[in-house]
Amino acid sequence: MLLRGGIFKGDVWLLHVLLILLTFTTIASQFTSTGLVTDLGLAPVFGSPVPGQATYSTNYSRMELIQDYEPDYTRNMPPIYPTFAEYTEPSGDPLVDDDTGPTMRAILPISSPSIRETISNFSGVGTLLNSRVVCMKPTLKDVTLFNGAGETQMDHPYLRGSISIGGSEGSPLPPGLTFTNYTGVTGETAASPFNWVNFTCFLATARPDNVEWPISMCIAGNYYANPNITGGGSDGGGRLGIHGLRAASLTNDALLLDPLSYILVNYTGKLPNADGIQQSSDWNDITRNFTDNPAWTILQNEASFFPDLESVSMSYCFTNFAAFDSTISMSSPATRTEPVLKAPSTAGMALHSDEVLRQLGADGTSTSLPERGVLNLEFSDSWRAVQLGSDDSYHQALDGTYGFGMLQYTGLGVDGTTWAMCTNCGISDRNLDTNTTGISAALSSIFQTSLRTSRSPAKALQAIFTVLNIMQYYDR
Secondary structure, eight states: OTTTTTTTTTOHHHHHHHHHHHHHHHHHHHHHHHHHHHTTTOOOOOOOOOTTOOTTSOOTTTHHHHHHHSOOGGGOOOSOOOOEEEEEOOOOOTTTOEEOOSEEEEEOSOOOHHHHHHOOEEEEEEEEEEOOEEEEOOEEEEEEEEESOTTTTOOOOEEEEEEEOOOOTTSOOOTTEEEOOOSOOOGGGOOOTTOOEEEEEEOOOOOTTOOSOOOEEEETTSOEEOTTSSSEESSSOOSGGGTTEEEOOSSOGGGSSOOOEEEEEEEEEOOOOOOSOEEEOOEEEOGGGOTTOSSOEEEEEOOTTSTTEEEEEEEEEEEOOOEEEEEEEEEOSSOOOOOOOBOOSSTTSOOBOHHHHHHHTOSSOOOOHHHHTOEEEOOOGGGGGOOTTSSTTOOOOOOSOOSTTOOSOOTTOOOOOOEEOSTTOSSBTTBOSOOOEEOOHHHHHHHHHHHHHHOOHHHHHHHHHHHHHHHHHHHO
16 A cells, blocks of 8 residues: 555655564564563562552452352352462471361462463562361360250251350460450440350251262351251350461461351261151360360260261361461472362262372361462561551451352351251252251362361361462452
């Protein structure tokens, strides 16, 4: 067109020169931009984000929208398990309780898997996730197994009772726990770490061909079920008794108001059919028979009308999954491949999660961070200085409905759901013998395999809570 329009008429050689120069400059620019990343072995340089605008932090103007439309990540299947950075400190006595130790994990603000796999260092604003979990043998009272309860006397089996860490006012807290009371309540209803809290946990029902443990999980202080109605009762109470009891952490206690505590329930034998109300409080505590068990209280069934149910085990687990945005520094001497779950040889069974568990440090082995494919997170004294609302650029990050009842403000009205922590154990068209809510095969496979290899419910919970947080982060 340029020739036809007469612009280069008589000077065709000038057009040819310009085309050659344009070609060379285009090629050179491509090699230059690639060289910035590949030749130097560095990730692209990221600009400083505007304080308080990171996508994962609490944005109070859109919090209600997030809670209305964000999915429940307990049912999601992540396609990959992104790289993160980690800082840990030693845990306490493994014979006293089951403790992951103080753990801080940093989620990289990088959406490209290829860059996350090759990055050697990063300094900038990222999201820090406090990730400690402590599980222990609980003290229990009034534990009752109900079968066939509810208005129609067809409710599936559940346990009701009261739980505590043991001890009394003035006693030292168990290792790994701390208590900060923000309620301002005094008198008989004052929060205390040693108070009894009530619970109701439904029991999971595994498929006959499922070799996993039929573990279920509920929130301590969820409600105290009335056997004559379907659902909760008014007696008992929420979480007031332990409001402020948490896993001790690397962050300021004011960052997360009321970290949730959970009860894991396992059983051996066979559950009775739900037909006509039956209840039993006949148990024999046989925990002392298992000397290498730091996390489970084991009750042997003594009821003659539940002859096939052998025993029930319970573990009391405390979390502290506060998160905030801060300047972080991380590095690694090696590249890595982000792991994936693999299909099982038998349909409906747990997915193969060995590589994912290695990355999450939940496989029971002592593996270095580079061997796990995890970057080393540099410790900072500034972590303890961050408080909720202390600055517009720092916010509590657990503001979505990402799962397991962890909303931003838990208070006393916590989620009454019981989750089935085994594959295909929750209520569904294929499984009508339970009132538990199922989780994704990804999370149940990670949890079950971790528990079998590490023998640590704290590590297993830490693994799936980390996965949930990372899913939410990258979706946002």
